[in-house]
Amino acid sequence: MKLTIKITGVIFLVTTLLLIVDTTYSVRREIELFDHDMQHDAKLLGDALRRLIMNVWENSSELEAIQVIDNLNETQSNIKVRWIWFDDLKNDPFISPASRQFLMSILSRQETTFLNIKHQDGHYLHTFVPVQIEHVKLGAIELSETMTQRDRYVKTTILHAVILIVGLLMLNGILLWLLGRKIVGRPLQRLVEKTRRISDGDLTADIVLGGNDELNKLAASFNQMCERLNEAREKVRLETEKRIATLEQLRHSERLATVGRLASGIAHELGTPLNVVAGRAKLIVTESLTEQESKEFAAIIHEQAERMTKIIRQLLDFSRRRTPQRSAVPLQMLLRQIKEMLDPIARKNKVEIVLGEISHLTPMALDREQIQQVLINLVMNAIQAMPAGGVVQIHAQIEDGGEGASKEKQLTITVSDNGEGISPEHKEHIFEPFFTTKDIGIGTGLGLSIVHGIIEEHGGHIDVKSERGKGTTFIISLPVDSTT
Numbered sequence: 001m002k003l004t005i006k007i008t009g010v011i012f013l014v015t016t017l018l019l020i021v022d023t024t025y026s027v028r029r030e031i032e033l034f035d036h037d038m039q040h041d042a043k044l045l046g047d048a049l050r051r052l053i054m055n056v057w058e059n060s061s062e063l064e065a066i067q068v069i070d071n072l073n074e075t076q077s078n079i080k081v082r083w084i085w086f087d088d089l090k091n092d093p094f095i096s097p098a099s100r101q102f103l104m105s106i107l108s109r110q111e112t113t114f115l116n117i118k119h120q121d122g123h124y125l126h127t128f129v130p131v132q133i134e135h136v137k138l139g140a141i142e143l144s145e146t147m148t149q150r151d152r153y154v155k156t157t158i159l160h161a162v163i164l165i166v167g168l169l170m171l172n173g174i175l176l177w178l179l180g181r182k183i184v185g186r187p188l189q190r191l192v193e194k195t196r197r198i199s200d201g202d203l204t205a206d207i208v209l210g211g212n213d214e215l216n217k218l219a220a221s222f223n224q225m226c227e228r229l230n231e232a233r234e235k236v237r238l239e240t241e242k243r244i245a246t247l248e249q250l251r252h253s254e255r256l257a258t259v260g261r262l263a264s265g266i267a268h269e270l271g272t273p274l275n276v277v278a279g280r281a282k283l284i285v286t287e288s289l290t291e292q293e294s295k296e297f298a299a300i301i302h303e304q305a306e307r308m309t310k311i312i313r314q315l316l317d318f319s320r321r322r323t324p325q326r327s328a329v330p331l332q333m334l335l336r337q338i339k340e341m342l343d344p345i346a347r348k349n350k351v352e353i354v355l356g357e358i359s360h361l362t363p364m365a366l367d368r369e370q371i372q373q374v375l376i377n378l379v380m381n382a383i384q385a386m387p388a389g390g391v392v393q394i395h396a397q398i399e400d401g402g403e404g405a406s407k408e409k410q411l412t413i414t415v416s417d418n419g420e421g422i423s424p425e426h427k428e429h430i431f432e433p434f435f436t437t438k439d440i441g442i443g444t445g446l447g448l449s450i451v452h453g454i455i456e457e458h459g460g461h462i463d464v465k466s467e468r469g470k471g472t473t474f475i476i477s478l479p480v481d482s483t484t
Contacts, residue, residue: 012173019168023161030157034150038125039114042079042143046112046129049081049141057133069141079145086138103128107140116147123147187219194222198229273304329368331361331411335394338375342383350389353379358396364411364480370454377451378415378474385419385472392417398480409480411460416473422466430464 049072057065065083072081089095089104099115106113107130115126127143197204204226283289284297339353346353375394382392393416398409422430431452455462460478 012169015172016165016169019165023158023165027154027157027161031150031154034153035125038145038147038150039127042114042125042127042145043112043129045079046127046141046143049143050129050131053083053131053141054133079143082142082144084140084142086140089140107138121146123151187216191219191222198226204230273308277301277304277308326365326367328363329366329371330363331396332358334368334372335375335396338372338379339394342376342379345380346383346392349383349386351383351386352391354391354393356393356395356397360398361396362398364478366458366478367454370457374451374454374476375413375415377448381448382415382417382419382472385417385421387419390418411476411478411480413476413478414473415476416471418471421468421470421472422464423468427464427466431462 049069052068053065056068069081069083086104086107089107095103095115095117099117103113103115107128110130110132112127112129115128117124117126124144124146127145129141129143131139131141133139281297281301284294289297335355335358339355342353379392379394386392394413395416396411396413399412400409431448452462455476455478458478460476462477463475464472465475466472
């Protein structure tokens with residue numbers, strides 16, 4: 001609609017200017033023709049009077065010649081005639097000094113001249129016709145004719161022109177407005193509405209405009225663009241689903257590989273409670289026990305069974321494939337469970353897992369299984385990085401945002417070891433899929449790449465600090481506000 005107003009306004013302005021220029025030119029031309037006709041008629045009359053006056057003056061007398069002029073004034077109402085002497089012009093109050101000097105110079109050359117002089121009752125055209133009579137000083141016949149008729153004609157012409165201009169402009173404005181809305185405004189409005197729907201995700205090709213102009217071609221291009229975008233969006237959706245499925249499969253595979261490595265430690269961990277259960281059960285069967293002893297042995301068997309069930313449940317929960325799902329996760333409990341799960345394999349490798357102060361941590365909205373996989377992968381890597389044994393330290397704390405663009409609170413989790421460290425040439429590749437420095441059969445090269453992807457999905461980032469021979473520290477930062 002705004003474009004229609006602009007187009008209509010421009011055409012309206014151009015039309016107005018053209019009409020004003022044409023009317024001004026026409027009025028000036030009419031005025032010039034009117035003045036030319038008045039001057040021509042006055043000159044013809046003045047030449048006739050000059051011959052008449054000169055004839056009467058020469059054949060009769062000066063008085064009779066003046067009397068002829070007076071008689072003409074009695075019979076002529078539109079034109080006034082008078083005789084003036086050349087010297088009397090110097091004192092004429094109706095003629096300005098500049099006009100007087102111009103008039104005297106023209107009359108001295110015996111040429112007829114014209115002056116437009118303003119009187120109290122309007123403008124008059126004064127025609128001065130020089131008369132040279134032998135032995136008589138220079139005189140002139142002055143013809144004065146009112147220009148009221150001309151002024152009236154000019155006003156009427158201007159009024160008619162204004163009425164015509166206003167009428168044409170109103171008619172043109174209405175027509176331009178109606179045609180502009182139909183031809184330009186409405187089609188453009190539909191195109192604008194379609195762009196808004198496209199921005200909202202509506203990619204249906206439903207724009208149909210009549211005609212075969214540029215706007216119709218633009219609408220066809222919009223429909224074609226929507227079809228291609230819809231096809232591209234569907235293709236991206238399918239590829240995204242495949243990518244997510246593949247990523248989940250890789251995560252599950254890495255989780256199962258980790259389960260395999262955990263199995264040896266857990267098998268050792270299950271050995272002790274199984275021996276206790278077997279021993280107490282054998283005593284119950286083979287020995288004559290009192291009722292109190294039987295109850296005590298049964299309680300011990302139940303306690304060890306619960307212990308084994310808990311270990312196996314943790315292993316199954318970790319290995320089970322599931323859809324990512326966020327919920328309020330108690331971080332203290334999660335970190336303690338990870339420590340309990342990995343303690344057997346850590347002890348087997350002469351490694352101690354140490355938890356820092358975690359009592360201040362509050363529940364946060366995370367995908368529990370994914371964060372558990374992240375931390376288990378990092379701790380397992382730390383254990384494997386210390387073949388001669390060592391200490392793995394896990395710290396977690398809430399930090400305030402800095403003074404930069406992001407001022408959100410950050411959950412920072414660090415996993416540190418004092419193992420072999422990462423060489424500089426390998427450090428920039430550790431998060432790449434299938435990159436590994438471990439022996440064949442030990443590592444798949446997917447663990448850290450999956451860790452990196454999980455942290456990014458949670459809106460955070462992971463960094464690594466390592467020095468060859470002094471150990472490695474992985475630093476996880478997660479935004480608290482986005483996870484609460």
